[in-house]
Amino acid sequence: MRLDALSRLVRLSLARERKGAFFSAFGVAMGVGALVFFVGLGLGVGAVIREKVFPTDARLVDVVPPAVSLGSLLGGGTLDAPTVERLRELPGVEAAYRKMNVRVPAVTRYDGVFFGTRLRMGMEVLALGVEPALVQGDVQMGEFKDAGEGQPIPALVSTRLLELYNKTFAPARKLPQLSANMLVGFGFPVEFNRSYVAAASASGPTQSGQAQVVGASDRALLAGITIPLDAAIRLNRAFGVDAENYSGVTLVATDPSQVPVIVDAVKGMGLEIDDQERRMAENSGAAVALTTSALALLSLLICILAAVNIAHSLSASVRARAKEIGVMQAVGASRADIRAIVLAEAAVVGLAGGAAGTIAALLLALGVNRLAAGYLPNFPFKPDSFFSFPWPVVAGGVALGLLAALAGAYFPSRRAAATDPARTLAG
Amino acid sequence: MIQARDVVKTYVDGDGTQVRVLDGMSLDVTEGEFVAVVGSSGSGKSTLLHLLGGLDVDYRGDISVGGVKLRGLGDKALAHFRNTHVGFVFQSFHLIPNLSAVENVLLPSHFGVAPPDARKRAEALLERVGLGAKKDRAPVRLSGGERQRVAIARALFGKPRLLLCDEPTGNLDAATGTGVIALFQDLHREGLTVLCVTHEERMSAAAGRVLRLKDGQLVEERAGLQVATGGSP
Numbered sequence A: 001m002r003l004d005a006l007s008r009l010v011r012l013s014l015a016r017e018r019k020g021a022f023f024s025a026f027g028v029a030m031g032v033g034a035l036v037f038f039v040g041l042g043l044g045v046g047a048v049i050r051e052k053v054f055p056t057d058a059r060l061v062d063v064v065p066p067a068v069s070l071g072s073l074l075g076g077g078t079l080d081a082p083t084v085e086r087l088r089e090l091p092g093v094e095a096a097y098r099k100m101n102v103r104v105p106a107v108t109r110y111d112g113v114f115f116g117t118r119l120r121m122g123m124e125v126l127a128l129g130v131e132p133a134l135v136q137g138d139v140q141m142g143e144f145k146d147a148g149e150g151q152p153i154p155a156l157v158s159t160r161l162l163e164l165y166n167k168t169f170a171p172a173r174k175l176p177q178l179s180a181n182m183l184v185g186f187g188f189p190v191e192f193n194r195s196y197v198a199a200a201s202a203s204g205p206t207q208s209g210q211a212q213v214v215g216a217s218d219r220a221l222l223a224g225i226t227i228p229l230d231a232a233i234r235l236n237r238a239f240g241v242d243a244e245n246y247s248g249v250t251l252v253a254t255d256p257s258q259v260p261v262i263v264d265a266v267k268g269m270g271l272e273i274d275d276q277e278r279r280m281a282e283n284s285g286a287a288v289a290l291t292t293s294a295l296a297l298l299s300l301l302i303c304i305l306a307a308v309n310i311a312h313s314l315s316a317s318v319r320a321r322a323k324e325i326g327v328m329q330a331v332g333a334s335r336a337d338i339r340a341i342v343l344a345e346a347a348v349v350g351l352a353g354g355a356a357g358t359i360a361a362l363l364l365a366l367g368v369n370r371l372a373a374g375y376l377p378n379f380p381f382k383p384d385s386f387f388s389f390p391w392p393v394v395a396g397g398v399a400l401g402l403l404a405a406l407a408g409a410y411f412p413s414r415r416a417a418a419t420d421p422a423r424t425l426a427g
Numbered sequence B: 001m002i003q004a005r006d007v008v009k010t011y012v013d014g015d016g017t018q019v020r021v022l023d024g025m026s027l028d029v030t031e032g033e034f035v036a037v038v039g040s041s042g043s044g045k046s047t048l049l050h051l052l053g054g055l056d057v058d059y060r061g062d063i064s065v066g067g068v069k070l071r072g073l074g075d076k077a078l079a080h081f082r083n084t085h086v087g088f089v090f091q092s093f094h095l096i097p098n099l100s101a102v103e104n105v106l107l108p109s110h111f112g113v114a115p116p117d118a119r120k121r122a123e124a125l126l127e128r129v130g131l132g133a134k135k136d137r138a139p140v141r142l143s144g145g146e147r148q149r150v151a152i153a154r155a156l157f158g159k160p161r162l163l164l165c166d167e168p169t170g171n172l173d174a175a176t177g178t179g180v181i182a183l184f185q186d187l188h189r190e191g192l193t194v195l196c197v198t199h200e201e202r203m204s205a206a207a208g209r210v211l212r213l214k215d216g217q218l219v220e221e222r223a224g225l226q227v228a229t230g231g232s233p
Helices: A005-018 A018-053 A081-089 A132-140 A159-174 A229-238 A256-268 A275-322 A322-330 A336-373 A390-418 A422-425 B046-054 B075-084 B101-110 B117-129 B145-156 B174-189 B201-206
Strands: A061-062 A093-101 A104-115 A117-125 A126-132 A153-158 A187-192 A207-217 A227-228 A249-251 B004-013 B018-029 B034-039 B060-067 B087-088 B163-165 B193-197 B209-214 B217-223
Touching: A005 A018, A005 A336, A005 B101, A018 A275, A018 A336, A018 A390, A061 A256, A081 A093, A081 A249, A093 A132, A093 A229, A104 A132, A117 A227, A126 A132, A126 A229, A132 A207, A153 A159, A159 A207, A159 B034, A207 A227, A249 A256, A275 A322, A275 A336, A275 A390, A322 A336, A322 A422, A322 B075, A336 A390, A336 B075, A422 B046, B004 B046, B018 B046, B034 B046, B034 B174, B034 B201, B046 B060, B046 B163, B046 B193, B075 B087, B075 B145, B087 B145, B101 B117, B117 B145, B145 B174, B163 B174, B174 B193, B174 B201
Parallel strands: A126 A227, A153 A207, B034 B193, B034 B209, B087 B163, B163 B193
Antiparallel strands: A061 A249, A093 A126, A093 A249, A104 A117, A104 A187, A153 A227, A187 A207, B004 B018, B004 B060, B209 B217
C-alpha cells in the first residue's frame, strides 16, 4: 500500500472518529507527560547532588591510613613517603597527590570591616595541606605554594562552604553574599597552636600568621582551609609534630573502570579508602533514583492504561467499521493493508499524544522552575533548574507514546485484518 | 472466464452443525456472458459469488477466474486479484459514508497501482453512470439508485473483466432497479462478463443465461430472454 494512500485513509478515519482519537491521545499525553516530567526531575536533582552537593570525580580514590590496625601498632599501615611511592606505582594509577593536616589546632580572630560590614568573630580553623597540582585549576591568584615563614599562606576555600555561607550564615547574620572572585585576595589572621576548645589545646608557643584566599575549589576541605602541602609540613615541623606521614593521598585513576582494581590493591596494602563523600553521593543519588523510579513506574502505568484505552477504542472502532473493512478488502485491500491502516491510525494518535505530553512536561518544568525561583527560599545548592531533559528523554517520550499506541493497537489491528469480507458484506 | 469444478463449501452453524452450502457444484461462464444466478434464500448463491470473487477461499474443488486459479493464492495475490480482475456490486451498496462519490470510486486505487489519471478516470466513470454532476456529494445526499450507480462505478474502476453482483436491485424501487439493470446490459454489451445473483425476475430476463441453485447444487440451466429494459441514463 502506498504511503499517500495510507495517509489519506488514516486522515479520513481519524477525522471521522476525532472524539475517540482525542481522548486516546489525551491518555497517552498524560502518561508520557508524567513520565518525562518525573524523569527530568530525577535527572535534574541527581545532577545537583552529583555536581554541587557532593561533587565527586569518578577517577579519584582517597586513601587514608587505617584508624586502628595491627600494622600501625607495629609501625606499618602509615602513609609515609615510600608508601606513597608504592601507591603511585599501582596499576591503573595516573597520579598520586599527598595531603597532610596541620596537626596543631588553629584559630582565627577577625575584627574589622568584612566586605562593607563590621565583623568581630573568632573560630577554630582546620587546615589541610595538599599538593598544588591537585587544585591548580581552581587557583585564581598567584602560585599555590608556601612562600615561607612570615609570608601569607595561600588558602583555598570550599565552594560548598561558600554556598552554605551565602545561603544560611550570611542571611542569618546580615552579612554580604560572597563569590569566589570577591574572596580572592582576602586575608585573615590565623594563630597556630591555639584553640578555643580546651580539649584541643596544645602546649608550647603559638605562631601568628596570615592566610590569603586565592580561590575556591570543590576539592578543598569543606570545613576549613586548604593550603599548600609544603606549608603544612613546615608548620608541623615547627611545632614538633609528625611531619613525615601523610594524612591522606588522592589517587587519580587512568580510567573510572580502574577504580575497583585500585581500591582492592590499596586495601591489600593495609590502607583504607575514604569514600564517605562518595557513599553519601551514592546514597542521595539512590534515594532520588528510587523516588524517580517509583513516580516513573506510576507514569508507565498511566501509559499502559492509555494503551488499554486505545485497545478498547480501536476495538470498538474496528467492530463498527467491519463493513467498511470488508469493502476495502473487496476492492483490493490485503490483510496487511488493513493492519497497516489500523496501526497507522494508532501511530498518529500515539505520536500526537507523545509529542503533546512531552511538550506539556517541558512547559510544566519551566513553570515549576519559575515558581521555585520566585517563591522557594534561597536554600543551599538551590539550582537554577530542578530539571534536566537530555534529548534521549525528549525523544524517548515521543517514542513511548508511539509504542504505547502501537501496543494498544496490536490486537485490534489483528482483529481488523482477520475480518471475513464474505460474512460482513453478505446481505 | 469462469471454471468451477466440484466446489464444496461447508461451514459450522451456531449449533455446531456442519452445513454444506455448496455441494459439488461445477460451473462454466465464458467471456462476455451475462449470467443470472437465482434460487431460494440459503441455496448458496451469495456463497458462490464470494468464492468466485476471491472473498472466501475456504472451499474444496477448483475455481479459476480469468485464468487465475484461486486456490492456494496468498493473501496479497488474492487482494491483487480482487483489485484488478473482478468488480463487486452489493445489495447494500457498501459505500464509505465519509467519502464523496468520486472518492468512493477512487477507493480501489488506494490498494493497487494508481493510474496517473486516477481521479479523471473516476470522474469519467461517474459520468458514465449518469452522476457526473454529483461526484462531490456524500453518499448520504444521494438516492438509493444513485448510490448503487456509484458502487457500480467503483466496481468498474480497476477495469475488471468480471462484474459480480449480489442482489444489486434488492434495495431499489422498480423504476430505479430498471435503470440499474439497463446499465448492466450496457456494460455487458461493451464486453464485460456479468454474473448476477438475483431474485429479480427482470434481472433474470435481462441475462443471457439463468442458473438455478438449490441446496448448493446447480439444478437448472436455461437461456435467458435478454429482454431489453431500455437505455441506461
